[in-house]
Each structure stands twice: as structure tokens, then as C-alpha cells.
Amino acid sequence: MSLESRFIGCLVGSAIGDAIGEMAFSFPEREALLSALGDAPELSYTDDTAMALALGESLLMVGDVDEQHLGETFRRHYRQEPWRGYGPGPPTIFAAVEQEGFSYREAAHYLYGNGSLGNGAAMRIAPLGLFFYRSADLVEKARLSATVTHVHPIGMDGAAIQTLAIARALSLAPGQAPDFPIFLQQIMFPGLVPELREKLKMVEALLARKVSAQEAARILGRSVRVDESLPFALYAFLRYPCHFEDCLWCAILNGGDRDTLGTMAGAVCGAFLGVEAIPAYWRGKLENRALLENLALDLLARCSG
Ligand code: 8NA
Ligand code: MG
Ligand code: MG
Ligand code: MG
Secondary structure, three states: OOHHHHHHHHHHHHHHHHHHHHHHHHOOOHHHHHHHHHHOOOEOOOHHHHHHHHHHHHHHHHOOOOHHHHHHHHHHHHHHOHHHOOOOHHHHHHHHHHHHOOOHHHHHHHOOOOOOOEOHHHHOOHHHHHHOOOOOOHHHHHHHHHOOOOOOHHHHHHHHHHHHHHHHHHHOOOOOOOOHHHHHHHOOOOOOOHHHHHHHHHHHHHHHHOOOHHHHHHHHOOOOEHHHOHHHHHHHHHHOOOOHHHHHHHHHOOOOOHHHHHHHHHHHHHHHHOHHHOOHHHHOOEOOHHHHHHHHHHHHHHOOO
């Protein structure tokens, strides 16, 4: 399978996971969701993908993570499309930058007392995982990109784990289910916060014990906190690595922050399987598909490391 297919699969898989995950709030049962998907004229994405597009745009313009440029790009996209379903944090930061003259990082520190540990920095990270997939500085780049909105160590490390998961998925042998203990070991890094390290160990134990997905979701969490959502998204991928739809159903049909669980699982699964593994009738309905595909190809053409 080509790297082109995997880069496109990552961004398209992520956006489709976002859009279908968002629909699952209204249609939480699989049959009703399938029926609604058949009727829907378009699959519309939310803030997860809007912020990913902004991150990709900034990386291509600067060639690196530049806090100020990235913050400005996020803020401009938000002002153009404030209705995408943003969490409360980013708009609060944008207002503080505009009204108080803070830097993005400064404004991000004031959120929730000690910075956000929401899943917002991880949900948008796919373009960075692609752009730096061969870089030795992957963790550092991901954490730096997070600081514009998420300075809590858990929020930053969640973004770094998802970046490593995408980079690792790109390099797995195609068509062969990854060895999950090895995969999980490879997405941990020195200094990783204990909250996320423990959760990744729990993912391994739950996969080994073959508990139900519902039970795994309950134990791992599925909230807007990154340590209570990213582990279950990775569980969904590792449980159904070779089947995009089953991976997505697992991620979004067990409650919680469905759009973002779909985004994070879809990015990793799409990077592993390539775009052809994503149902064509979903791809055909995806909002701004050409924009996402072109971004993926531009990131591949310019990726560093
Ligand atoms: P965020 O930074 O505002 O964080 C999201 C939420 O996490 C906050 O509203 C807080 O409740 C909680 N939180 C974050 N940091 C802390 C902390 N240090 N202490 C206590 N609570 C904290 O936004 P974000 O960009 O991280 O958010 C991403 C999520 O919001 C995604 O799911 C995205 O789709 C969006 N969103 C979610 C929902 C939902 O699931 N109900 C609805 C609309 C939008
Ligand atoms: Mg969203
Ligand atoms: Mg957000
Ligand atoms: Mg969400």
C-alpha cells in the first residue's frame, strides 16, 4: 500500500470518524445510525477537523510548529466558523488574546486553573503526526503544538501519544494486525504522565482479557478529558485494526465524547489501512473531502525528518 493512501486515509478517516461520531449523538444505535447515514446528503465534521485543517495549514506555511502562527491560524478558523462545536476553552483563549493582549500560551495557562486537559490538542493532531512522522522530535513537536490551547501536562501528553500512534500506524506492515503490546509500548515515551501511562497499560490488559467493548469504555473512560477518551479510542483501533467500520463503531457506539473518539480512532485506523479501506459511500459524502486529500498530499510532499 502506498504512503499516499495512508496519509489520505489518516485525514479522511479522522474527519469521517468526527462526522459520523457527531451523528451518533442523535442516532446512538447502529441500525438507526446506518439508516441516517444512508439518508444524509453530506457528512459534516466538527471542531476536531476544523482545528486539524488549521494545524495542517500552519505547518505547511511555516514548515514547523510556530506557537504564534498556529494560534493565529486557529483563531482565524474559529472566527470564520464559530458554529463547529468548539469546547469552551479555545474561544476563551482567543478572546483573552484579543482583549487582554496575552500570548496564546499565557492565556492557555489561565484555563481551569492549571490549563486544559481536554482532548482538544489530541483530536486535531493528525496533520502533525503525518508531517513529522519520521522526525526524532515527534513528541516535542506535538507537545509544543498543544501549548497554544492545552498546557496541562495531561493535555499535552495526550497529543504526543496520538501523534506517536499515527506515526507508528503508518509504518506497520499492511494487512497484518499489529501486536498490541508492542504497539502500546512504542507509543509511550520517557516522562509520560503517570495518568496516561497507567491507562495504556489498562488498554493492554483489557485487550488481553477480551472484555466487552462496553466494559472497556466504562473502565477506560469516554469523557472530554484526554486521559478519559484517547485510551478507549486506541483500544478501538487495536481491537479492530483491520476493519475501519468496526473500529469506528467500537469508538462511537459506547457513549461519551463520540465525535472525538471517532476522530482519534479514525485517524490511526485510516493511517494503518489506507483510504481504500474506508467505505466509498462515506468518502463520497464527506464535507470538504478534496481539501483534506490535498492537505494530506501536501504534507507528504513537504514532510520533514
Ligand atoms: P476544553 O479545553 O474547553 O476542554 C473541554 C472540557 O474539559 C472543559 O469544558 C472542562 O470541562 C474539562 N477540563 C479541561 N481541563 C480541565 C481541568 N484542568 N480541570 C477540570 N476540567 C477540565 O476544550 P477542548 O478543545 O479540549 O475540547 C475538546 C472537546 O470539546 C471535544 O469533544 C470537542 O468535540 C468539543 N466538544 C465536546 C462536546 C461534548 O462532548 N459534550 C460538545 C461540544 C464540543
Ligand atoms: Mg467536535
Ligand atoms: Mg476544541
Ligand atoms: Mg468531541
